[in-house]
Every structure is written in structure tokens, then in C-alpha cells.
Amino acid sequence: MPDELSEDPVTRLYILITRYTVITGLPDIESYRKIIRDKPGRCIFRGCTEPIAWEDRKGENFLCEGHYHLIKQWISDARKGLIPGKHTAIFSQDPGRSS
Numbered sequence: 122m123p124d125e126l127s128e129d130p131v132t133r134l135y136i137l138i139t140r141y142t143v144i145t146g147l148p149d150i151e152s153y154r155k156i157i158r159d160k161p162g163r164c165i166f167r168g169c170t171e172p173i174a175w176e177d178r179k180g181e182n183f184l185c186e187g188h189y190h191l192i193k194q195w196i197s198d199a200r201k202g203l204i205p206g207k208h209t210a211i212f213s214q215d216p217g218r219s220s
Contacts, residue, residue, distance in 0.1 A: 130202030137195055142166050144182060150193055152178040164188050 139145055142165045153175045162173045164185040171185035184192065 130199040133202075134195055134199040138192075147196075148177060148182060148192060150189075150196055153184065153189065154178075156183075 134147065138147060144165050148165075156174055156176050160173065160176070160183075162176075162183040163169065164171055164173055165182050166185070166188045169185055169188060171187060173183035174186040175184040175189040176182065
């Protein structure tokens, strides 16, 4: 994914979302809720066949357990990348140097 490495964190997140899911916008992951009853639907990740476990506020965009945690991590990583400073790898001039 060399093209993603050169992009800013928000663009990189958008690329991941559009490449691996069937949605085109950033999900409001904070509004997702655990599905507690059987419900028909598929995870928004392309080709995923795992049972759905999470749904958005509207009950339209579903995620399986693993992909829910993956998207949360992607969003967290993007947020960290937006915080400037020498301790943020995305903004580091020397990413191999530890602080």
C-alpha cells in the first residue's frame, strides 16, 4: 500500500474505508451499538461472512466483531496521526528513532 503511506491520516483512512468496505464515508463508530437479537444483514467489509455483531445508529451498516475493532483501530490511528509532535510516527522526520 505505498500510495497510502504518502497520504495524510484522514486520506489514508478514507482509502482504507473505500477499498475494504461497501460504504463510501467514514462510519460514526462512536454511535455503533451491539446487536443483541438475531438480525439479518452482512458486515460492510467486502467478502466478510462472519455474523454481524454491531450496527450503526440507523441500524443500516453492520460490522462483525473483528471488523468493528479493526475500524475502531483505523480511526484511532488516524486521530493520533493528526496530533503533531515528534512522538507521532506519521509526523516524525526519523521514524526509526525512538524517543
